Amino acid sequence: MKVESELIRIRNFTNILYSKLKSIINILQHFFGSFIFYYKLMHSFKILYMRLIVAGMLLVANISICWSQAAPAEDENIPYLVTFGKDAPSSWGDDTHVEIFFFLIPEKFNKPIYIRVYDPDTGGDIDEQNGEWNTECTFSVYGGKKCWSDEAAQSPQPVGNYKSGNMLASKTFGNDPKYNKSWYTFGPFNPTEGEYVKKYAGNVFKIICEGISGDDGNLYRYFLSTDPNENKPIEGANAFAYRYCFRLWDDPEQVSHIYPYIDDRTISVKQSNFDWDDDGFIRIVSVARKGQFEKVSGDDNWVESEFKIIPEEKGTSLDIQMIKRKSHPVVNNNVVIYVRNQYGELLPFYTIPIGGVPKYKYSIGVKQKE
Numbered sequence: 001m002k003v004e005s006e007l008i009r010i011r012n013f014t015n016i017l018y019s020k021l022k023s024i025i026n027i028l029q030h031f032f033g034s035f036i037f038y039y040k041l042m043h044s045f046k047i048l049y050m051r052l053i054v055a056g057m058l059l060v061a062n063i064s065i066c067w068s069q070a071a072p073a074e075d076e077n078i079p080y081l082v083t084f085g086k087d088a089p090s091s092w093g094d095d096t097h098v099e100i101f102f103f104l105i106p107e108k109f110n111k112p113i114y115i116r117v118y119d120p121d122t123g124g125d126i127d128e129q130n131g132e133w134n135t136e137c138t139f140s141v142y143g144g145k146k147c148w149s150d151e152a153a154q155s156p157q158p159v160g161n162y163k164s165g166n167m168l169a170s171k172t173f174g175n176d177p178k179y180n181k182s183w184y185t186f187g188p189f190n191p192t193e194g195e196y197v198k199k200y201a202g203n204v205f206k207i208i209c210e211g212i213s214g215d216d217g218n219l220y221r222y223f224l225s226t227d228p229n230e231n232k233p234i235e236g237a238n239a240f241a242y243r244y245c246f247r248l249w250d251d252p253e254q255v256s257h258i259y260p261y262i263d264d265r266t267i268s269v270k271q272s273n274f275d276w277d278d279d280g281f282i283r284i285v286s287v288a289r290k291g292q293f294e295k296v297s298g299d300d301n302w303v304e305s306e307f308k309i310i311p312e313e314k315g316t317s318l319d320i321q322m323i324k325r326k327s328h329p330v331v332n333n334n335v336v337i338y339v340r341n342q343y344g345e346l347l348p349f350y351t352i353p354i355g356g357v358p359k360y361k362y363s364i365g366v367k368q369k370e
Helices: 002-032 035-066
Strands: 080-084 098-106 113-118 136-143 166-173 183-189 195-197 202-213 217-225 238-241 244-247 255-258 268-274 281-285 292-294 302-308 319-323 334-341
Touching: 080 098, 080 202, 098 113, 098 217, 113 202, 136 183, 166 183, 202 217, 292 302, 319 334
Parallel strands: none
Antiparallel strands: 080 217, 080 244, 098 202, 098 238, 113 183, 113 217, 136 166, 136 202, 195 202, 244 334, 255 319, 268 302, 268 334, 281 292, 281 319
């Protein structure tokens, strides 16, 4: 990888620099005979050496993160997306049986793209069984005008023209061992087959997973790739959704995250969550908010809570953390969450948070209670 070669080049350069400086300092020490002078210079150059190496490592880490188009992504720490068959009761954690996701490809990227689905069938090791395996889910890829910009496509409920745009590919999966813990690839697609969105400076594709029959749970993941057989990310691409239905970890030590972006129009947000089974806490962290706890739902019901956005949070992402309870955590807990602004508009959750994962900055010193 080009970035890795750059890191090696940085490391080699700093090694040579360090060696040369050490030789110069040894000569100076021979002439001046000052041990303290020698020690201080060597200590300073050792620090410089380590900082150069660390800076190179951080550069590689940041670029690698920006290239990842897994959905869910590593920073989200969400094991799987979940869609149940249309006959499943909502108490299993899915109230619509439809999941809509979007992929953004930068306008300058002009090579074929592929949307890959991990474990698309419903049956086997990963999925959630409810009696006999009887569920079929259809995955459909859309592009063209209105595939993203139609309001129905961004709604938390699958009503109206949520299948807007041009259908580019579709496949229905039942209980097929061929796809158990395996990938299925849609594509190739020309990036221009997506809907061009000016504010994103790129083309957007939509993929819908819909449980068309049965009552089992289909657990799966996506990856946007440049290769039909491997997960190779696209530089500058991203994935996002307005409503997340997903599986929480069984392990109470695992914390899952979603990252809604707060633009300069947003002055307050309202988070809504479904079927949490009182399994822990939801905590909001931002650059100015160390940790604010929000309401969580019980079994088969919705709750919501609202909080104000402070100026320092505009133009950054929020870190909404899902923390399981330590005592008797719920197993196989499927949940739904979405976030609106004061206008009722849904905020997108980007798998690669805009501006990076937010870290609380103590120096901001927020004291007001929101």
